[in-house]
Amino acid sequence: MSDTALSIRGISKSFPGVKALDDVSFDVRPGSVHAFCGENGAGKSTLMKIINGIYQPDTGTIRIRGEEVRIKNPIEARAHGVAMISQELNYVPEMTIAESFFLGRLPVKHGRVNWGFIRSEASRVLKEEGLNFSINRRLSTLTVSEIQTLEIARAVYHSADVLIMDEPTSAIAHKEVESLFEKIRALRAEGKSIIYISHKMDEVFELADDISVLRDGTVVSSQPARDITSAGVIAQMVGRDLDHQSYPKEAVSLGDTVFRASGLSSEHTFEDISFDIRAGEIVGLAGLIGAGRSEVVRAVFGLDPLDAGTVEVNGVAVKTTTPKQAIGHGIAMLSEDRRLVGIIPKLSIKKNATLASLNKVFRGGFARTRVEEKLVDAYFKKMNVKAPSNETRIESLSGGNQQKVLLARWLIADPKVMLLDEPTRGIDVGAKFEIYKIMTELARQGRGILMISSELPELIGMCDRIFVMSAGRLTAELTPDQFSQETILKYAMNEIEVA
Amino acid sequence: MPSKLKNFELSRYSIFIILVVVFVAASFLSPNFLSGDNMFNVLRQVAVITILAYGAMTLIIGGMIDLSAGAVMAFAGVASVIVYKSSNNMLLAVLVGIAVGVACNLVNAFLVATLRTPAFIVTLGMMLMARGAVLELTQGQNVLQLGDFILIGQGNLGWMPIPVLILIVITAVIWYLMNQTRYGRSVYAVGGNEEAARAAGIAVERVKYQAFLVNGVLVGIAGVIFMSRVNAGLPNAGIGYELQAITAPIIGGTSFSGGVGTVFGTLAGALIVGVLGNIMNLVGVGSYIQQIVMGLIIVVAVAYDVFSKRGKAKTTILKSTSKGEPKPPEGKAPATSGASTLEQ
Numbered sequence: 001m002s003d004t005a006l007s008i009r010g011i012s013k014s015f016p017g018v019k020a021l022d023d024v025s026f027d028v029r030p031g032s033v034h035a036f037c038g039e040n041g042a043g044k045s046t047l048m049k050i051i052n053g054i055y056q057p058d059t060g061t062i063r064i065r066g067e068e069v070r071i072k073n074p075i076e077a078r079a080h081g082v083a084m085i086s087q088e089l090n091y092v093p094e095m096t097i098a099e100s101f102f103l104g105r106l107p108v109k110h111g112r113v114n115w116g117f118i119r120s121e122a123s124r125v126l127k128e129e130g131l132n133f134s135i136n137r138r139l140s141t142l143t144v145s146e147i148q149t150l151e152i153a154r155a156v157y158h159s160a161d162v163l164i165m166d167e168p169t170s171a172i173a174h175k176e177v178e179s180l181f182e183k184i185r186a187l188r189a190e191g192k193s194i195i196y197i198s199h200k201m202d203e204v205f206e207l208a209d210d211i212s213v214l215r216d217g218t219v220v221s222s223q224p225a226r227d228i229t230s231a232g233v234i235a236q237m238v239g240r241d242l243d244h245q246s247y248p249k250e251a252v253s254l255g256d257t258v259f260r261a262s263g264l265s266s267e268h269t270f271e272d273i274s275f276d277i278r279a280g281e282i283v284g285l286a287g288l289i290g291a292g293r294s295e296v297v298r299a300v301f302g303l304d305p306l307d308a309g310t311v312e313v314n315g316v317a318v319k320t321t322t323p324k325q326a327i328g329h330g331i332a333m334l335s336e337d338r339r340l341v342g343i344i345p346k347l348s349i350k351k352n353a354t355l356a357s358l359n360k361v362f363r364g365g366f367a368r369t370r371v372e373e374k375l376v377d378a379y380f381k382k383m384n385v386k387a388p389s390n391e392t393r394i395e396s397l398s399g400g401n402q403q404k405v406l407l408a409r410w411l412i413a414d415p416k417v418m419l420l421d422e423p424t425r426g427i428d429v430g431a432k433f434e435i436y437k438i439m440t441e442l443a444r445q446g447r448g449i450l451m452i453s454s455e456l457p458e459l460i461g462m463c464d465r466i467f468v469m470s471a472g473r474l475t476a477e478l479t480p481d482q483f484s485q486e487t488i489l490k491y492a493m494n495e496i497e498v499a
Numbered sequence: 500m501p502s503k504l505k506n507f508e509l510s511r512y513s514i515f516i517i518l519v520v521v522f523v524a525a526s527f528l529s530p531n532f533l534s535g536d537n538m539f540n541v542l543r544q545v546a547v548i549t550i551l552a553y554g555a556m557t558l559i560i561g562g563m564i565d566l567s568a569g570a571v572m573a574f575a576g577v578a579s580v581i582v583y584k585s586s587n588n589m590l591l592a593v594l595v596g597i598a599v600g601v602a603c604n605l606v607n608a609f610l611v612a613t614l615r616t617p618a619f620i621v622t623l624g625m626m627l628m629a630r631g632a633v634l635e636l637t638q639g640q641n642v643l644q645l646g647d648f649i650l651i652g653q654g655n656l657g658w659m660p661i662p663v664l665i666l667i668v669i670t671a672v673i674w675y676l677m678n679q680t681r682y683g684r685s686v687y688a689v690g691g692n693e694e695a696a697r698a699a700g701i702a703v704e705r706v707k708y709q710a711f712l713v714n715g716v717l718v719g720i721a722g723v724i725f726m727s728r729v730n731a732g733l734p735n736a737g738i739g740y741e742l743q744a745i746t747a748p749i750i751g752g753t754s755f756s757g758g759v760g761t762v763f764g765t766l767a768g769a770l771i772v773g774v775l776g777n778i779m780n781l782v783g784v785g786s787y788i789q790q791i792v793m794g795l796i797i798v799v800a801v802a803y804d805v806f807s808k809r810g811k812a813k814t815t816i817l818k819s820t821s822k823g824e825p826k827p828p829e830g831k832a833p834a835t836s837g838a839s840t841l842e843q
């Protein structure tokens with residue numbers, strides 16, 4: 001018998017172009033809650049997927065109860081007693097509770113599914129869990145919290161010893177959180193181990209026996225919760241060396257307010273969001289994944305409906321119920337999802353670049369090919385787009401070059417305000433720097449820029465002001481003297497402080 | 500890079516090479532094939548289907564489809580014939596035919612663009628409704644003795660058969676619309692990525708209405724030509740034409756997943772089908788065997804297309820990884836370039 005439920009030694013994992021995990025080691029004790037903290041992109045999900053058998057590590061070993069194992073897929077993980085309650089619950093909505101309980105391992109008797117056994121077992125477990133609804137109900141009729149409870153019950157029923165919970169409270173209501181915590185404590189008392197991933201410091205310190213902090217794919221600390229404070233964890237999460245990062249930020253004299261949003265609300269997503277951008281200013285919008293940042297800009301741009309609030313451009317209230325209207329008022333938006341809401345993959349670079357300015361290309365009854373060529377060529381060179389020609393299909397470019405083309409699309413449209421959602425996500429360092437330079441240039445031209453980013457150094461390096469969102473609300477407006485990763489994270493994680 | 504470029508050119512022009520090969524082969528197989536009469540005969544035969552094919556192409560490029568084309572064509576043609584017989588006014592009759600095509604397609608557009616119902620289902624319903632309407636209108640009886648109405652389908656202007664003349668004009672108009680107008684560019688964008696097109700400020704719903712409108716005009720004209728050529732208003736005409744109309748653009752390189760396709764590719768696709776049908780008739784291949792051959796062509800053309808694109812997509816993936824687009828380890832699973840392969 002070993003005194004660790006799960007022991008990870010020297011796990012590394014690389015994806016093309018990025019090292020996601022680097023020599024990760026930690027132990028999870030039986031009958032304990034082990035919390036993992038880390039910024040977006042620190043490697044938490046990758047690590048959990050390795051433990052659950054979804055990814056294979058490049059190097060390193062996993063021991064369960066002292067025995068070295070190779071987990072090739074989630075089915076094997078379950079056989080070893082590891083179960084994952086994922087961030088977005090996976091289930092078949094049209095399946096009944098009883099069926100889902102045995103999904104993937106239906107008991108068979110004489111070559112046929114043993115439905116009698118399934119029903120009796122499922123109703124027994126439901127009763128034990130204090131859930132009194134029929135086992136014949138379809139999952140689609142249950143709330144997220146009820147499904148979560150079922151998933152946990154199912155994992156325990158199938159004798160899981162290690163339960164991985166990835167942001168389990170992100171989708172459930174406040175009062176349901178308390179009953180989840182009770183459940184977790186009960187499991188701990190039974191000797192189960194829980195790996196608990198959360199951004200929420202208060203939850204982590206309420207539950208955890210041990211805390212590990214991940215940063216840039218490495219474990220920076222792993223220790224009992226009583227030995228560290230919430231501020232200490234945050235400091236470890238962000239504590240990267242800033243000196244080697246430099247940003248081509250230039251001081252630009254700020255003009256009048258070009259953009260003002262007041263009291264923006266959208267049910268269940270964000271509430272009472274107000275901010276403004278001055279000409280020449282780069283304003284940051286920080287927050288954790290799920291804080292509602294992208295949703296705000298999508299709504300401003302007319303991609304999603306707004307329930308309340310007004311948008312002003314140059315002091316005039318404007319209607320932006322469709323992107324077409326928003327563009328007409330001089331607003332542009334670069335989406336975080338380049339493939340879904342950005343590129344038209346089969347069209348050429350040229351046609352992608354002029355898509356938001358078709359009125360400039362098609363005039364007088366014909367396509368003005370030479371005008372189009374000129375418009376695109378100017379930016380093609382300035383932005384250093386790496387492609388054989390601007391007739392190349394955009395789908396064959398790298399992410400960074402696609403992003404440059406999409407930026408060019410908006411520059412050709414000549415907007416007053418640019419909403420840039422994660423403009424440097426998933427692109428390599430060189431291209432990132434070029435995009436920073438373009439942003440600086442845009443600011444110098446007197447445009448107002450809003451930049452959403454999950455990379456705090458980037459926000460601090462590029463912005464004149466930073467707004468912070470948490471759980472659908474603005475929690476802070478920071479000026480450069482207040483810029484620090486610790487401060488931003490503090491406001492990004494606090495939910496309750498705001499009235 | 501040079502080999503990739505060569506690949507690209509080949510797949511882009513391969514349809515025209517195939518057309519030439521088929522043409523040359525046909526001229527060797529039958530001495531009659533190259534005669535002027537036979538050439539015009541082929542063109543006269545393909546005119547109706549090609550006009551329908553341009554409509555189908557427009558919709559497929561825009562990410563939609565029209566299964567009602569055959570039935571609406573019969574409805575429009577018969578309505579036109581009836582109006583002609585009672586008024587003796589050719590212009591009025593043609594306009595009514597077009598109006599019926601447009602009306603049916605605006606209903607399609609309303610359901611597809613405004614109510615966001617899948618085009619496949621909507622136009623399947625329209626197929627039944629239009630066929631029912633034309634059968635009710637005629638009580639299932641053919642309308643005969645059309646008088647001068649036959650000029651449109653059978654007449655010549657000088658040495659040029661009128662349907663061929665109409666086909667040439669329509670080809671030019673559709674080429675103009677797809678390549679020289681904002682509308683055309685928008686159709687490609689909407690079919691290529693609807694969300695992205697919307698986010699670039701394109702009025703997606705309006706573009707869909709416009710595409711159905713164009714299709715409606717074409718289907719109406721095809722109906723008029725068809726009835727005129729056979730010298731009767733046939734309520735059962737055009738059964739299966741919607742699928743033949745889809746065949747030509749698909750053979751001609753239009754991608755069924757939308758956003759890709761050319762007018763001349765569609766014309767070449769229609770001509771290949773027409774020439775093959777003609778030569779099989781000339782050398783006496785039975786009509787059953789002809790169906791098998793046509794089916795084979797569709798399957799082979801599309802399979803070849805998918806196959807050649809898969810090769811290209813692979814090089815794309817390699818390129819983007821070598822340029823180091825990292826897979827973000829957290830958050831949503833990223834759609835890599837491989838997604839474009841899956842769409843095919």
